[in-house]
Amino acid sequence: MSGARTAAGTGTGQPDEEHDAHGPDGPNQADGADEADDPGTPAEWTADDDWTDEALALLRTLRAPHRRNRAKQIAFAAYCTVLLLLVWGGVPSFGLFLQASMGADYTRYGPGLLAAMPGGIAAVGLAVLLLAVRDGLWRGPVVPPRATTDWLLAHPVRPRPVLRPWFWLSCGLAAFPGLIAALGGMVALGLTVRTGLPAALGWSLTGALGLPLLGVCAGLLVQRDPRAAHWARLLTPYATVLVLLFATQSALAAAGHPVPWLERIELWSGPWGWAGVAALAPTPAAVPGGTLAAVLLVLSTALALLFADRAAGTVPLTLLRERARTAAGVMAALRTVEPRAAKLAVAEATGGTRRLRVRLPAPRRRALVMYWRDTLSLLRTPARPGRAVLLTVPAVLCAAPAHDTRGVLSWAVAALALLFGYLAVAQLLEPARIETDDVRRSSWSPYPFSGLMLRHAVVPALLALVLATAAAATLLLLGAGPVAWLAPLAVPPLAAAALVNACRGPARRDLLYRSPNPSGGSTGVAFFLAWYAAGPGVALPLLALPFSAALRDATADNLTSTATFGTTLTVLLLAWARHRATLLPARARPTGA
Structure with missing residues (x-):
């Protein structure tokens, strides 16, 4: 020794x-x-x-009691997960098949499903790979605990036996959702297309397991290679746009406007498309080359896993320590119910806070300085306006089906479209959120804090109005009619709702332990969620009522009533945001100050 x-x-x-x-x-x-x-x-x-073998054997002996307790926890979590899947997935699926055997016909959904599968599977597959690559920028598939990186790997032990199990653990965790997705695809194809269940499951598993495992291998490459990480950051915006284009094409195909030659390009453009070719193989919409696509996907996954297994032990120790600290910080923020702190930590680790050197001429009037700062802040972080533009696309796509829906479904579709619109507008209110992170930053302002926060909503609302007007003009050119003007009408209340959320202040963890009836079970989580998402939680359900009616029948009366309701709700939400902002400086002031 x-x-x-x-x-x-x-x-x-x-x-x-x-x-x-x-x-x-x-x-x-x-x-x-x-x-x-x-x-x-x-x-x-x-x-x-x-002393690798001896050290690992000693650690296994010392950790035996902890491993037994951990195994019990994992077994209980697995039991709960399987039970939930059976209750919420297995039993309803069995009921649907039972109804189909008694004469219920679900095949009317088959043509739409088959039309949407090429673009939809390509979008989901590329999104899975993109998320895995982005995970490799701040965490990665090989991230052992801090004790391992700070102490064990600093001793004379070979890294590969220590790091390799963590890579395969990441592979197993990534493959589990893929297995669930393959089972869901089997049920959908079996009900709507009457495809044999074994064939549907087998062909679906090719992509459902191959793509997540490929993503883990790509994440390892990004984790250990700075050049790959640079290219991942550089190509992320383009890959995101491509995902949205695939999703748009899938929605258009499901609506009866397929483009066969474009679908062929999507299906053979990469592994994300090969999964679609394999999934379509046992259906009437099969395209030539299903076996070839499955073989390509299986071989590429096997080769990637082989090389990744060898490379798992070559991640530099300095990088492992940095990633372990970042992951520990994110988990600590989540345990203390600080989602924004976790988000900022991930953005810092992935390089998401990179800024451009943009200059604007300073205004000559002092009243315009506030809006000049907000505009400059958004221009220097172009990712946020870019995300606002991208989130506008699913908002428009979700609003389109509302013409043919009625009742609760129409309300739900309108609420989903408004949710994407809210997320788009909320991207532009980052200057307001930065102001509330530390209210001492507002000491430069001649305005009271509540008035300052209201002024922070002006530039985001104007930019969102420009974006919504451009979307409305595009819809008018496509023949949507007066319903297109609902897009700019939704901006003021959505911006006000985002401002309400920006003024919520520090996390109210005390709400997690509050329950009006302790004997009936804790409702603290519901209280906390209601506080955390108060703005959209109030605005979206209320807005969905007039917007769903206007989407079904865009008459002048419906548009006028929708505009009136939206204006009234905007005034009420701004008053609420002002009240919340008034309380923030007092909450941030130390006790006894």
């Missing part, structure tokens, strides 16, 4: 086969005082210095 202690104390390198993968100094060079004690180049490991 003396050799191991010496190696650990002086920060020595690692065995030759691992040394080449990490550079001349090895990944396990000690930090801080060790480097000061021995400024020379660390010596390479020898076979006598390698």
Whole structure:
């Protein structure tokens, strides 16, 4: 053991086969005082210095009680998950098949489903890969606990036996949702297309398992290679636009406007399309090459897993420590119910806070300084206006089916469209949220804090009106008629609702423990969610009522009543936001100040 202690104390390198993968100094060079004690180049490991097997065996023995408790927790979580899936998925699916055997006909949904599958599967597949790549920018599939990175890997142990299980754990976690998606696809095809269940499940599993596993491998590449991370950041906006284009094409195809040659390009454009070719293989809408697409997807996944398994142990220790700290910070923020803090930590780690050097001429009137700052802030972070533009597309697409729906379904469709519209407008209110993160920033302003917050809503509302007017003009050119003007009518109340949320202040964790009837079970989570999403939680259900009626029948009377209701709701929401903003400085002031 003396050799191991010496190696650990002086920060020595690692065995030759691992040394080449990490550079001349090895990944396990000690930090801080060790480097000061021995400024020379660390010596390479020898076979006598390698205590990997003994260290891992000792740790397994020491961690046995913890592993048993952890196994019980995991088994209970798995039991609850399977039970929920059976109750909410298995039993209803069995009921639908039972109804189909008794004469119920679900095949009328088959043509629409088959028409939407090429673009829809391509959109979902590319979105899965994009999310996995973005995860690799701040966390990655190989992120052991901080104790492992800060202590164990700093000792003379080979990284691969320690890191490899974490990679395969990420693969298993990624494959589980894919398995659920494949079962859902089997049920949908079996009911609407009358496809054989084994064939539908087998072909669906090709993409449902292949794409998540490919995403894990891509995330590992981004995690360990700075050049891949640079390209991931650079291509993310274009991939996001492509996902929305695939989704738009899928919606148009389901509505009866397919473009066959475009669908063929989508299906063969990459692994995200190969999954669609495989899923369509057992259906009447099968395209040539289903077996080839499945083979390509399986082979590419197998090769990616093979190379990723070898590369899992080559992630630099410095990077592992950084990712472990970021992941721990995000989890700590989530445990303390601080979603914004978690979001900011992820954005900082992924480079999402990058700013452009944009300048605007300073205004000559002091009253315009506030709006100049907000405009400059949004121009210097173009990702937010870009996300607002992208979120407008699903808002318009969700509003389109409201023409042919009635009752509760019409209200739900209108509420979904308004939800995407709210998310688009909320992207533009980041300057207001930054102001409430620390109310001391407002000391420069001559306005009271409540008046300052109301002024923060002017520029986002104007930009959202420009965006909504452009969307309305596009719809008018496509022949939508007067219903297109509902888009700009929705902007003022949605901006006011976003301002209400921006003025909520620090997280009210005390609401989690509040319940009017303790003997009947805790309702704290419902109270907290109602406080956290108060603005949209009030505005969206109320707005959905007149908007659903106007979407069904866009007469002058309906549009006028919708505009009147929206204006009234906007005034009420702004008054609510002003009241919330008035309370923020007092809450932020230290006790006894």
